[in-house]
Amino acid sequence: GAVVSQHPSWVICKSGTSVKIECRSLDFQATTMFWYRQFPKQSLMLMATSNEGSKATYEQGVEKDKFLINHASLTLSTLTVTSAHPEDSSFYICSRGVPVPLTQYFGPGTRLTVL
Amino acid sequence: AQKVTQAQTEISVVEKEDVTLDCVYETRDTTYYLFWYKQPPSGELVFLIRRNSFDEQNEISGRYSWNFQKSTSSFNFTITSSQVVDSAVYFCALYGSEYGNKLVFGAGTILRVKS
Numbered sequence: 754g755a756v757v758s759q760h761p762s763w764v765i766c767k768s769g770t771s772v773k774i775e776c777r778s779l780d781f782q783a784t785t786m787f788w789y790r791q792f793p794k795q796s797l798m799l800m801a802t803s804n805e806g807s808k809a810t811y812e813q814g815v816e817k818d819k820f821l822i823n824h825a826s827l828t829l830s831t832l833t834v835t836s837a838h839p840e841d842s843s844f845y846i847c848s849r850g851v852p853v854p855l856t857q858y859f860g861p862g863t864r865l866t867v868l
Numbered sequence: 869a870q871k872v873t874q875a876q877t878e879i880s881v882v883e884k885e886d887v888t889l890d891c892v893y894e895t896r897d898t899t900y901y902l903f904w905y906k907q908p909p910s911g912e913l914v915f916l917i918r919r920n921s922f923d924e925q926n927e928i929s930g931r932y933s934w935n936f937q938k939s940t941s942s943f944n945f946t947i948t949s950s951q952v953v954d955s956a957v958y959f960c961a962l963y964g965s966e967y968g969n970k971l972v973f974g975a976g977t978i979l980r981v982k983s
Binding site: 787794795796797799802844846848855856857858859860861862864 | 901903905910911912913914915918959963970971973974975976978
């Protein structure tokens with residue numbers, strides 16, 4: 754069964770609004786979770802590493818103030834897209850890893866459409 | 869230079885044909901891990917296999933098999949007797965310290981299996 758859930762699975766919002774996406778680890782207390790972005794017909798791009806109890810680590814070129822990440826518990830990480838614009842429309846996927854054997858398991862993804 | 873190269877953008881086969889998806893990687897690490905993930909039209913990435921750099925033994929799982937060759941830095945994936953349900957995007961990924969202990973994905977190969 755699924756080990757990572759995401760909510761919502763899709764969301765449509767107006768430009769300028771903020772959207773929060775939740776990622777839950779269902780079977781494992783994850784100190785680290787990952788957020789990816791995927792454009793149509795493209796590969797996954799790592800946006801940030803979410804660390805429980807501390808600040809997220811963002812990849813180069815990803816705006817920290819635009820994509821707020823909170824990892825307040827060992828089973829929940831949230832990504833908030835602030836002041837969303839049409840160019841933020843994308844498929845956002847989270848994952849959680851296991852130190853051994855280093856395998857990342859992915860959530861079902863959230864499709865964000867900003868009008 | 870790409871760290872993980874999946875040269876085949878798209879492959880179309882007829883059901884029951886065998887198909888091989890190529891993956892070539894680059895790394896200076898001696899210890900690293902290679903992965904294959906399947907992304908069906910639903911969008912959720914499904915973990916297929918993990919291989920560490922010290923284990924060059926080929927693996928077979930049902931209709932799936934993997935050929936890992938360090939000498940050519942390749943980790944190819946073969947589906948035997950393909951089925952329509954195999955239609956998906958397949959991603960090869962690399963994990964190692966050279967790339968900051970993060971998953972680096974290839975561009976993906978779209979596999980279309982026609983009945």
